[in-house]
Amino acid sequence: MDESPLRCLLIARQGPEDREEVIQDHLLELAELARSCGFQVLSRRSLKRPQIAPKTFYGSGQLEALADEATRQGVRHLICDDELSGSQVNAIEKLTGLICLDRTGLILSIFEQRAQTREAKAQVELARCEYELPRLKGAWTHLERQGGGVGLRGGPGETQIEVDRRMIRTRISQLKRELTHLEQVRETQRKGRPKGLPRVALVGYTNAGKTSLLKALTGEGEPRDLLFATLDTTTRKAWLGQDFNPETGEGALEPKHCLVADTVGFIRKLPHQLVAAFRSTLGEVRTADALLVVADAAHPDLEDHLKVVGATLREIGCEPEGVEAQPRLLVLNQVDRLHRPQKLELKKRHPGAVQSCAVQGVGLDEIRLWLRELIPGPAKPRELEAWELPDTVPAP
Ligand SMILES: Nc1nc2c(ncn2[C@@H]2O[C@H](COP(=O)(O)OP(=O)(O)OP(=O)(O)O)[C@@H](O)[C@H]2O)c(=O)[nH]1
Ligand SMILES: [Mg+2]
Structure with a gap:
């Protein structure tokens, strides 16, 4: 077999409104996604197009030139950063002779490769069905035909595409029922966990180091240099140190613990079908007593990553302020990859954050101290950072 x-x-x-650097950043991230899905990226290209071509999105001239290049390089796949309709994918495939994937399709493929548990598999399949449903028309126009005979395809006059839509809708209902059941199982497990132990969720952009921090805090977890290495929520017990001050003799003698949950990472333009399908897994985040928001401090797009995390947290129902707000600690991880002036500058920008290096165990004591002092309990008043606030619409 060809490996x-x-x-x-x-x-x-x-x-016309997109800056070249921004597009290049997005292409770089798309390349990481492609690599995480098992592809070898031969080149990245931004295609200048003032207007979207309705049929082929990018326009036939540029696509034909790309097809020639692909033939020369022995490439069979074209991956597009933009979300395309089913008929646009079809038109691009027909014009170029290449297999075309859009960003959402690529992320779904990664999730499909990674899903291990029954719940993750059902969540990913649900997202896939929701993604395919509106695309069926494009994919099946050549097969659209009237089905004859009563009972053969659900009734006289039902076209092939209607049959396919009906089948997908039925599958969506089955998957939703299964997921509701699995959510109840998860809820029972949650209730069965040791009482009195606070629950903390690690959240953040994909590949920031959440699993590495889980490993540093609890001794378990398998970090990997891949986007979306973690899909399933894993909860482990962490030791937070003793609350006993030997000098004053105050505090409890027994060591304190908490439960730490590792969760699926976020990404720019995380397909909304996935966010919806992963609602129950992300329930661990919503119901946690506190959040450790982990970010890769050495990433050039750190601030954008934080904005994506802030927005995704709001999307899943975690507000940064108000009665329901959970205490949050920003953990700027991977600071071993920064020089001292960069760390100082970071401290100015995010004074309330802990700077950590999960692989060397730096910053863990600070995190443990925060956990010991702050949980369980309501969020203390604090000044929100810009990434936690909704984008303010400029005044007209
Ligand atoms: N240099 C350095 N590398 C780190 C640090 N923390 C994590 N890494 C590396 O970053 C990569 C991603 O780490 P993970 O812990 O798997 O990241 P994650 O946030 O769980 O990623 P997903 O589960 O894919 O969303 C791995 O190769 C880690 O070894 C750190 O503090 N310093
Ligand atoms: Mg992980």
Whole structure:
């Protein structure tokens, strides 16, 4: 069997309002996603297009040139950063002779590869069905035909596409029922966990170091340099140190513990079908007593990553302030990859954050101290950082 990775070309549309650096950043992230899915990326290209071509999105001229390049390089896959309709994917495939994937389709493929547990598999399949449903028309126009005979395809006059839609809708209902059941199982497990132990969730952008922190705090977890290495929520017990001050003799003697949950990472434009399907897994985040928001401090797009995390947390129902708000600690991880002036500058920008290095155990004491002092209990008043606030619409 040919073990060589699948070669691909990456493209993104650059509209008149898009800055070249931003598009290049997005292409770089798309390349990481492609790599995480097992592809070998041969080149990345931004295609300048003031307007979207309705049929092929990128326009036939540029696509034909790409197809020639792909033939020369022995590439069979074209991965697009933009979300395309089913008929656009079809038109691109027909024009270029390449297999075309859009960003959402690529992320779904990664999730499909990673899903291990029954719950993760059902969540990913639900997201896949929701993604495919509106795309069926594009995919099946050539097969659309009237089905004859009563009872054969659910009734006289039902077209192939209607049959397919009906089948997908039935599957969606089955999956939703299964997930509701699994959510109840999860709820029972949650109730069965040791009483009195606070629950803390690790959340953040994918590949920031959440699993590495789980490992540093609890001794368990398998970090990997891949986007979306973790799909399933894993909960482990962490020792937080003793609350006893030998000088004053105050505090409890017994050591304190908490439960730490590792969760699926976030990403820019995380397909909404996945956010919806992972609602129950992300319930661990919503119901946690506190959040450790982990970010890769050495990533050039750190601030954008934080904004994505802030917005995704709001999307899943975690507000940064108000009666329901959970205490949050920003953990700026991977600071071993920064120089001292960069760390100082970071301290100025995020004074309330802990700077950590999960692999060397730096910052863990500070995290443990915060956990000991702050949980359980309501969030203490604090000044919110810009990434936690909804984007303010500029005044007209
Ligand atoms: N240099 C350095 N590397 C780190 C640090 N923390 C994590 N890493 C590396 O970053 C990569 C991703 O780490 P993970 O802990 O798997 O990240 P994650 O946030 O769980 O990622 P997903 O589960 O894919 O969302 C791994 O290769 C880690 O070894 C750190 O503090 N310093
Ligand atoms: Mg992980």
